[in-house]
Amino acid sequence: MQKHLGAWRSLTGRERAAQAPFLWIISTGRPAAVLDGLRVTPMAGWPAGVYEGPGLLRTVVVVLGELPRERSTLLIRLMGGGRVLREAIEDLRRLPEDAPERAIAVGPLLRFRAAITGHGPATPEEEEFVMTTQELVEQFIEQGRKQGMAQGLAQSTIALYEARFGSMPPALRSAVEAMRDLSTLQKWNLLAGTGKREEVDDAFSAGAAGRSS
Template sequence: MTRFPHDQFAKDYLKELLSPLGEVETSRDVSSEVREIDVFFTPTSTETPYGISLGLLGKLATTPAIFEPFRNAVTPRQIRSCMGKLFDVHAELERLSKREDRRMTEAQLPLLWILTPTASPALLDGFGFQAIARVDQNWTSGVYSLGSYQKTGLIAIHQLPRTRETLWLRILGKGGMQKQAIDELAALPEDHPLRTNALELLYNLQANLEVNQQLEAEDRELIMALAPLYRQQIDAAIQQGKIEGIQQGIQQGVQQGVQQGVQQGIQQGVQQGIQQGIQQGVQQGVQQGQRLIVENFLRFRFGELDEGMVAVIEPLSVLPVEELTLLLLRLSQLGGESPGIEEGKRLVVENFLQIRLGKLDEQNIVRVDSLLALPPIELRELLLQLCQFSRDELLSRLGELLG
């Protein structure tokens, strides 16, 4: 799990939204010293319908830009650090243009946008930030800038009007502002191009926060706000799985029934096939819904899944609900990075062996290592077969397979 889940969420979120508009780099190194820029954006196209749909964020993304999002109110020291990184980037770009014998214009230099949940009047006055809306009515309240050559702007998220135009920035806010933005996001049509991806990133943030036992009150409130949305997604996946399973089962059942009807009477065969198909379809639907739950959980917990983790999805989906719930709870306590993924695969294999063999002795622990070394397809097939074997048959099978 990342040490700073909110920071990682903000980077992933901005990258997801801005990628269609241009090139996005996260955690870009600054050459002068070991420092990183959160998000470095370079537009590759002019104003587009997609960019317009992002509202204020799309407006900020019409020029090269550095985005520095903060979970808590930005401090004077942090602002100075951000500006230092900005000027280092400017110097780097100007050196590059000189080596390539081309002219670097002011318009080509990136702007710095500091995204902060709140900003006090004292902070704004101390740096001389001016509200852009006072001189340009095309900008909304909550957007500030310094002199044009300083190329630095600040978004005070708590001052943004609660409109669709500011939604995608208010998601990065805090407390009630963020909660309302999440509610607005959830209320968007289900086929909205950004709704699903933004919610998945929020669910990933939720999973990372839940591992932390020392949460701030606002983080607990955020988890509570996301929990019903996550439950809705799981319920929708289950329902979709049932519907698809029933439809597939009916179709297969009718085909089987027609074939049987040639010998037993077409009408009787079709009726029997439909009944069998519905029963088969409901069962397939439940299994498919459970598979979707498992797959979504693993992706939220570990991100991109390797072949080994994909191989255990189907075996996990056929476990009894009680055993699956306990196993998912244990998996949720693991980190989301590479060591956590490897530990998760080991936990799954150990769980399957414990179901059939009880407490694992040293020999069976060695067998766990051997099973994890199998090609993913062989591991998947073996785990699916475990519940079909008696204890003796299983030990014999493992002996044949693993030597």
């Protein structure tokens, strides 16, 4: 609160018309003394677990353990600990490989895990985090392996096509490079080596249309 009020004072000192900042307090568990002391109430239009203080304080308290366990709260629940973090990591593992939440969260989680394992877990909480994220690491490795295979098949397919038919049209090249399904790429690779140009073009075009629909 002191930092919040100090930042507020500094801001208005530079620009009196500036909008006062909000303070967001994030807690894994329920900080009863803070909630009582700030006289907070459930924040209208927000999910359970989000509380706002008196208007002049411009302060919000988020109790991660009370947030609904749903996809919309996943990224902020990953900031918690204990049960909250375990459940959030489990929810993250269950998302599709191309989920935007994975792109945002997996990198920082694995970097934090690497930092812990580099010096050895120092607390029970760190040890639990390492164990909880093991399956996430395995998924990340497998995803990388599949991506590498997909890229290799895509480049092989393009090379086969151009060896037989000449330069591949840019739209078809983009379709092949964007495809990540291994079974589809294997079929395309075989077709590029054995099929007629019209058949190959139609298959690649259909694949591109399917991805965009």
